[in-house]
Amino acid sequence: MTTPEENSSKKSILDKSITTREVIFMFFVVLCLSPLISAPIALLMGLIIAQFIGHPYLNLNHKATHILLQISVVGLGFGMNINSAMKAGKEGIVFTVLSIVGTLIIGVLLGKALKIEKKISFLIATGTAICGGSAIAAISPVIKADEKQISVALGTIFILNSVALIVFPFIGHYLNLTENQFGLWCAIAIHDTSSVVGASSKYGPHALEVATTVKLARALWIIPIAFLSTFIFKNKGTKIKIPYFIGLFVLAMLANSYSPFVQNYSHYVTGFAKATLTLTLFLIGCGLSRKVLTSVGYKPLLQGVVLWIIISISTLLSILTLV
Secondary structure, three states, X not given: OOOHHHHHHHHHHHOOOOOHHHHHHHHHHHHHOOOOOOHHHHHHHHHHHHHHHOOOOHHHHHHHHHHHHHHHHHHHHOOOOHHHHHHHHHHHHHHXXXXXXXXXXXXXXXXXXXXXXXXXXXXXXXXXXXXXXXXXXXXXXXOOOOHHHHHHHHHHHHHHHHHHHHHHHHHHHHOOOOHHHHHHHHHHHOOOHHHHHXXXXXXXXXXXXXXXXXXXXXXXXXXXXXXXXXXXXXXOOOOOOOOOHHHHHHHHHHHHHHOHHHHHHHHHHHHHHHHHHHHHHHHHHHOOOHHHHHHHOHHHHHHHHHHHHHHHHHHHHHHHHHO
16 A cells, blocks of 8 residues: 555656657657767767757766766777787877877967966866866866866867867878778877767778777876876875776777687677767767857867867878878
């Protein structure tokens, strides 16, 4: 026998109205999980939702994209071979070291020249140098950045990521880049792991393998840069977040490389991972509301654009010459 309180609770759940905004949003979520939608289209749909309809669950968006991205990356590891991945990592290590150091130095100098707030400038530089939003999320508590500074840096990076996801494959095909060249270029010149994987996955399977491996190896640089940040901003004793999902990605590659049982089912896992990545990019687009776009300001965006163009062109020229 149910109590009046229990009946009231059940009634309130059943009577809860669903808004048109929620219905439209959930329709696009389901659509993104289907094979009908590509990564760039998903991002574009998200941007349209953000500008004209609105994200009904905006307060949960950052956490959802963070979790889904990690699931996607680990899942894609089940489609990769550890030996070829290690080869790709070795080829990209010189580019990785030089580009990270060069990007940080140029980024800080640009920030000073444009008179941008030091913490915002540093977050944009680290986001460009390492792995976009993940680097910003890891470095911001170390330097004790406030919500406004983090939002400006993330907004800048996500805007440029959206452009890169569409522009990079076009440039790659126009220049007839090999999958190896394109994957390496994506890993170094595109900020966020989600956009790197999205762009390279449409270019070819080897491009995806190279891009993901080099990008995740690059993400490990969060740790030394975080320690360096504590001295630059004199914030010793702050906790540094280590991206544990990279270890799971490596375990997934090992399992796919040496376990026949895993190999039999790996294509199902990678198919699911690609679907969740498409959904991740849709949610990232949904998070780029007018408020986020206007909060960035032209100076941080200018810093991000100039820094991005420098790293993109210099890396591309180096790859065309050496790889």
